[in-house]
Amino acid sequence: MAKKKVEQPGSLDKDQLKQNIIHHLRSTLGTSEEKASRQSWWKATCAAVNEQVYERLTQTQQTHLKQDTRAVHYLSAEFLMGRLTANNLHNLGLYETSGAALKELGIDIADLCEEEPDMALGNGGLGRLAACFIDSLATLNLPAIGYGLHYEHGLFRQEIRDGRQIERPDSWREYGNPWEICRPESIQEIPLYGYVETVFGEDGKMKKVWHAGQKIKGVPWDIPVVGYEGKTVNILRLWESRASEFFDWDVFNAGGYIDSQAEKAQAETISKVLYPNDESEAGKILRLVQQYFFCACSLKDIMRRYKRAHGSDFSKFAEQIAIQLNDTHPTIAIPELMRILVDEEELDWDAAWAICYKVFSYTNHTLLPEALEKWALYLFERVLPRHLEIIYEINRRFLEDLVEPKWPGDDAVKAKLSIIEEGDVRKVRMGNLCVIGSHKVNGVAEIHSKLVKEDLFPEFAALWPEKMCNVTNGVTPRRWLLSCNPELAKLYTDTVGAEWPLKLDLMRGALKHADDAAFQKQFMDIKRANKEKLVKVIKAETGIDVSAEAIFDIQIKRLHEYKRQQLNLIHIMALYRRLLANPDYDMHPRVFIFGSKAAPGYKLAKDIIYAINKVAERVNNDERIKGKLKVVFMPNYRVSLAEKLIPAADVSQQISTAGYEASGTGNMKLAMNGAITLGTLDGANIEIAEEAGAEYNAIFGLTVDEVKAVKAKGYNPWDYYYANPEIKAVLDWMDTDFFTPGRPGELSSIKRALLDGGDTYLALADFESYSEAQKKVDALYRDKQAWAKAVIVNSATMGKFNSDRSIQDYADYIWYLKPCSVA
Numbered sequence: 001m002a003k004k005k006v007e008q009p010g011s012l013d014k015d016q017l018k019q020n021i022i023h024h025l026r027s028t029l030g031t032s033e034e035k036a037s038r039q040s041w042w043k044a045t046c047a048a049v050n051e052q053v054y055e056r057l058t059q060t061q062q063t064h065l066k067q068d069t070r071a072v073h074y075l076s077a078e079f080l081m082g083r084l085t086a087n088n089l090h091n092l093g094l095y096e097t098s099g100a101a102l103k104e105l106g107i108d109i110a111d112l113c114e115e116e117p118d119m120a121l122g123n124g125g126l127g128r129l130a131a132c133f134i135d136s137l138a139t140l141n142l143p144a145i146g147y148g149l150h151y152e153h154g155l156f157r158q159e160i161r162d163g164r165q166i167e168r169p170d171s172w173r174e175y176g177n178p179w180e181i182c183r184p185e186s187i188q189e190i191p192l193y194g195y196v197e198t199v200f201g202e203d204g205k206m207k208k209v210w211h212a213g214q215k216i217k218g219v220p221w222d223i224p225v226v227g228y229e230g231k232t233v234n235i236l237r238l239w240e241s242r243a244s245e246f247f248d249w250d251v252f253n254a255g256g257y258i259d260s261q262a263e264k265a266q267a268e269t270i271s272k273v274l275y276p277n278d279e280s281e282a283g284k285i286l287r288l289v290q291q292y293f294f295c296a297c298s299l300k301d302i303m304r305r306y307k308r309a310h311g312s313d314f315s316k317f318a319e320q321i322a323i324q325l326n327d328t329h330p331t332i333a334i335p336e337l338m339r340i341l342v343d344e345e346e347l348d349w350d351a352a353w354a355i356c357y358k359v360f361s362y363t364n365h366t367l368l369p370e371a372l373e374k375w376a377l378y379l380f381e382r383v384l385p386r387h388l389e390i391i392y393e394i395n396r397r398f399l400e401d402l403v404e405p406k407w408p409g410d411d412a413v414k415a416k417l418s419i420i421e422e423g424d425v426r427k428v429r430m431g432n433l434c435v436i437g438s439h440k441v442n443g444v445a446e447i448h449s450k451l452v453k454e455d456l457f458p459e460f461a462a463l464w465p466e467k468m469c470n471v472t473n474g475v476t477p478r479r480w481l482l483s484c485n486p487e488l489a490k491l492y493t494d495t496v497g498a499e500w501p502l503k504l505d506l507m508r509g510a511l512k513h514a515d516d517a518a519f520q521k522q523f524m525d526i527k528r529a530n531k532e533k534l535v536k537v538i539k540a541e542t543g544i545d546v547s548a549e550a551i552f553d554i555q556i557k558r559l560h561e562y563k564r565q566q567l568n569l570i571h572i573m574a575l576y577r578r579l580l581a582n583p584d585y586d587m588h589p590r591v592f593i594f595g596s597k598a599a600p601g602y603k604l605a606k607d608i609i610y611a612i613n614k615v616a617e618r619v620n621n622d623e624r625i626k627g628k629l630k631v632v633f634m635p636n637y638r639v640s641l642a643e644k645l646i647p648a649a650d651v652s653q654q655i656s657t658a659g660y661e662a663s664g665t666g667n668m669k670l671a672m673n674g675a676i677t678l679g680t681l682d683g684a685n686i687e688i689a690e691e692a693g694a695e696y697n698a699i700f701g702l703t704v705d706e707v708k709a710v711k712a713k714g715y716n717p718w719d720y721y722y723a724n725p726e727i728k729a730v731l732d733w734m735d736t737d738f739f740t741p742g743r744p745g746e747l748s749s750i751k752r753a754l755l756d757g758g759d760t761y762l763a764l765a766d767f768e769s770y771s772e773a774q775k776k777v778d779a780l781y782r783d784k785q786a787w788a789k790a791v792i793v794n795s796a797t798m799g800k801f802n803s804d805r806s807i808q809d810y811a812d813y814i815w816y817l818k819p820c821s822v823a
């Protein structure tokens with residue numbers, strides 16, 4: 001079948017593109033073909049492409065303005081964008097043309113793309129989901145703006161020294177980023193601190209006036225978001241904080257050179273780093289200020305746009321504006337909108353609340369209690385005195401009008417549902433505020449949404465059964481297949497036609513070839529070539545030699561005990577023991593690959609990274625096991641590294657304790673690229689297994705209900721330690737100096753967490769079943785045909801996990817949003 005080229009208005013041919021690149025090299029970068037660095041070539045290419053992007057951006061904005069479209073505003077503290085060059089070129093249908101143009105200029109496009117630093121403005125799944133979602137919003141021609149923070153430093157860069165994680169600052173825009181546009185014309189000023197005054201107007205009405213103690217400038221930076229086929233270009237608007245004044249002139253002239261800049265430094269701190277350590281009180285205040293700052297800037301921006309079209313008639317506000325709260329981080333937007341409507345626009349409370357309720361909706365991403373943010377009330381009051389009053393009023397009305405009639409006289413329910421938590425330190429519960437102020441609350445996979453409803457917020461669900469819903473996550477197949485795995489993408493295009501990046505269900509067309517030897521060979525040859533490429537990356541990054549003959553078994557995600565990298569590790573140690581005991585132990589060679597960052601303050605997570613690296617050192621250098629087992633920890637896991645790992649994976653480890661991983665999205669990317677899921681029945685794994693068939697995957701472990709039952713009965717990890725000699729031997733090994741010569745006990749903290757610490761995430765309870773599932777993987781891999789069939793089936797059935805489907809669900813059931821075609 002012929003490959004259909006993605007065409008869009010104003011598309012460039014190779015020669016024009018070449019001309020443009022040279023033009024920008026000279027007139028934008030001020031250099032020449034002879035002496036340009038690769039970075040200059042990259043920037044010149046971006047500038048050439050931006051000509052198209054800006055054209056479409058302007059066209060999109062004019063169309064939305066003219067048609068006065070309803071829009072969704074996606075508020076998120078994280079947008080884990082990664083690199084944009086290849087993605088934008090693909091979405092504009094210019095990737096191949098640019099490749100050819102650059103080739104004639106002596107530049108390899110893949111090398112050029114390596115020049116771009118990752119935009120790592122997020123931590124993991126939550127931030128990457130936001131990035132996939134804005135891609136899908138633009139692709140589906142939905143009017144949308146992403147709003148977030150313009151962090152100067154994104155997630156730290158991870159170095160590994162003697163096996164330990166070292167955090168280094170990341171600077172994604174140190175030498176300028178060609179994709180962002182500063183918009184000084186849309187600067188906002190944001191009040192903070194101060195006090196609230198009650199005044200009476202001439203009409204005798206009581207009014208509240210917030211006298212701010214400080215004002216911060218919010219400078220917007222726009223990143224164009226190019227939809228696939230390049231028709232709609234939306235924006236991601238990120239706010240940078242600056243001081244209202246550059247520095248205090250009088251203090252400077254009086255000799256206070258440092259003091260004069262204190263305010264500037266303080267103001268700029270707000271958008272300095274993603275997730276500052278919040279162990280100290282100052283850190284806590286900073287996080288709250290960050291959240292308020294970006295929400296207040298965004299709401300002012302939304303207001304400005306609304307008023308331009310409708311003046312002060314707020315009757316259409318909820319018709320025009322939808323705001324999605326990505327997790328609890330932007331919750332403060334709810335009382336902020338109330339403040340604007342009541343204090344500034346002088347709407348009465350009920351009218352304002354009716355608007356808010358229709359406008360906001362909230363996505364919950366995890367059941368872990370630490371993620372449902374709570375702010376100490378005394379801190380909150382210091383930073384946002386007026387918002388606290390508003391929250392009290394929201395809470396009073398909620399408890400009186402809704403809770404009391406439903407549960408008369410039940411103080412326990414009131415205490416549980418109240419936005420204010422009583423105790424030694426009173427707290428503001430942002431999760432409760434989100435649920436009370438939103439018309440829809442969604443979880444991110446079927447099982448997770450069910451648990452949100454039944455376990456996390458059962459009373460809220462009883463009050464508002466309609467409010468709680470599910471939208472299963474998805475990932476953009478443009479980045480996560482088309483761009484990162486061009487050979488497999490081509491195979492799909494040749495097999496099912498060129499429309500699959502938009503209609504991912506079309507991939508099912510490949511199912512009829514799943515048993516076909518020739519197709520299997522094509523599919524597996526591509527996998528093999530991707531593995532060969534990764535072999536080189538591994539060698540370059542870590543110095544470790546691995547063979548593409550082996551099974552590539554990959555676990556890539558944030559490091560957290562519930563994600564259970566420690567389970568993977570103790571199984572690796574068990575395999576190693578088996579091999580030492582019997583060098584002929586029957587197993588296909590395996591390379592276990594990890595990529596993971598640990599939160600800087602999460603000691604045990606860092607110890608697990610250390611243990612993986614120490615076990616890797618020993619295993620990789622032990623000739624007795626004849627290379628059957630290799631362990632690789634890839635430093636500085638990030639989006640661009642994921643794009644190299646995922647196409648090369650045979651096995652996708654998704655091994656969280658059932659009930660703890662809300663959805664997962666790496667599981668979708670890996671399956672799509674032809675990996676078997678080795679996973680628990682948790683999060684979206686359940687739906688993946690439903691789509692692909694559990695028989696084509698390796699499902700193991702306790703189910704959600706079984707986990708609950710085990711915990712209810714009283715789980716004792718020591719029972720497993722004494723009952724299973726392999727578990728005992730492996731854990732005892734951690735107390736020795738086998739992996740850390742001369743330094744016994746360096747890995748003991750993991751054993752202690754699993755035994756004395758109670759093994760909160762039931763790693764030992766699932767060990768045996770996990771080990772059996774691993775044997776199944778090994779056996780299946782050795783049956784080449786059965787394996788090929790399984791990975792083809794997995795890949796071809798992942799259509800449901802297109803983020804376009806997720807976004808369509810949000811648009812239909814939560815935002816009531818219609819597409820707007822841009823000419």
Ligand code: H2P
Nearest residue numbers: 124125126365444661662663664
């Ligand atoms: C979180 C959840 C994932 C979920 C993702 C997006 C917070 O991401 O834990 O299960 O898929 O949000 O909804 P992560 O753990 O990957 O940082």
